[in-house]
Amino acid sequence: MKQHIFDNTEVAFALKSNAELNRAYVLFKMISYERFVKVGTHLTHFALKVKLPVWGLVRKTVFDHFCGGVNAKDCLPVIDAMYDKGVSSVLDYSVEGKDNEAHFDDAMQKIVEIIHFSTDKAAMPIVVFKPTGFGRFNLYQKISEGKSLTNDEQAEWDRVVARYDTVCRLSKEKDVEILIDAEESWMQDAVDDLVTLMMTRYNTERPIVYNTLQMYRHDRMAFLEAQYQLAKAQGFFLGYKIVRGAYMEKENERALKMGYETPICESKQATDINFDNSAKYILDHLDTISIFVGTHNEQSCYLVMDLMKEKKIAKADNRVWFGQLYGMSDHISFNLSAHGYNVAKYVPFGPVKDVMPYLIRRAEENTSVAGQTGRELTLLDAEKTRRKQAAQ
Structure with missing residues (x-):
């Protein structure tokens, strides 16, 4: 197929506000670092074990990005x-x-x-x-x-x-x-x-x-x-x-x-x-x-x-x-x-704390799949640039 329809970031991110676009960029940027994902996974397991009150932060970041509710x-x-x-x-x-x-x-x-x-x-x-x-x-x-x-x-x-x-x-x-x-x-x-x-x-x-x-x-x-x-x-x-x-x-x-x-x-x-x-x-x-x-x-x-x-x-x-x-x-x-x-x-x-194993796998898989996270970041960056230029 000669046309490259997947490069259209305006269509791709039409449902994302600027704040959501920035949140997605930050999340994928963090996921792109394998060491960060490993450390984050261990910290998350620790927080689950000792019942730290981290669910509000998780809900507003990684949960809302990868889960519907x-x-x-x-x-x-x-x-x-x-x-x-x-x-x-x-x-x-x-x-x-x-x-x-x-x-x-x-x-x-x-x-x-x-x-x-x-x-x-x-x-x-x-x-x-x-x-x-x-x-x-x-x-x-x-x-x-x-x-x-x-x-x-x-x-x-x-x-x-x-x-x-x-x-x-x-x-x-x-x-x-x-x-x-x-x-x-x-x-x-x-x-x-x-x-x-x-x-x-x-x-x-x-x-x-x-x-x-x-x-x-x-x-x-x-x-x-x-x-x-x-x-x-x-x-x-x-x-x-x-x-x-x-x-x-x-x-x-x-x-x-x-x-x-x-x-x-x-x-x-x-x-x-x-x-x-x-x-x-x-x-x-x-x-x-x-x-x-x-x-x-x-x-x-x-x-x-x-x-x-x-x-x-x-x-x-x-x-x-x-x-x-x-x-x-x-x-x-x-x-x-x-x-x-x-x-x-x-x-x-599902409930935030019960969905954590799923969210951890998403982070680990994005880290391990060559090019996946990099492609997400490139497209998110392109859309951020497009919106800035459109607003000028």
Whole structure:
């Protein structure tokens, strides 16, 4: 694509006041220093442990930049403002709870509430949940490893299946699409099988249930192709959110420690190729598979845009969505929406202290992704300069 639509900072930051623009610049500047992030992370953990009164400061800075609010209703001003610019919202309850049945039931109930909250709101066509919000990691892992379950574990797994079924059934009833995140590879097979089961039940007319493909895994293209053959044979639809992945260091370390081949691609370039190939494959099979392109990579977005044009896929075709995290890559989200594409922001929410692990990960990931923070700073600086010149 010859035009560089993502350079338009006036569109990208139209919703930000000068004060918010400056706050974003300061935040990303701090995040750009790895040592600062490490020290800040340790101080935050200390503040949590000794219960220092830091929540007001956190709320006014990093929380308000990366989160929509403390509860769903609190997010409405953000949701409405973004939708005025054509960007939809995916409410993401980002509280990381405890590993027990009461928590899993509470997490399911929270998703049920979000589905009801989203019903009839054009700005909120999609919801999301994390597999370990609905069941124990070790239980997923045991099933993924093909080990037999005890009677108690089987009853526990039946409850996990029931939670998935409850939210997926409600999603179909309310016509709200549901994205199910991916996690570590050694528990993911159980998730994949369960999500495929939900697809066979509820993706009968069109995709409602979406699985997530982490394309830094070199086996995901083969999985995608096998799923396509299964869907064609059994007559249901597929929905996939494609991402690069978030557990690379953990995956490589475990593979090395336990002596098996890492599931991670050999290089960043190989991951990029894998990601782009999955997008191409899905767009070639759009009659059966819908796609949510979850990326902050501009080149991958341009590729999908080019392929849509080449294949004469309408920009507003509901089978193709782009997505980014709230507080990041506004230059991608708002410029895509300005050009008529379907775009949704993941909008995290929850009590400030409970969302801190999420906020710490955002800071760490921005530090580790080469060029990400630098690009944010360049664009923010360009917009600050543009506004100063416009005011003269």
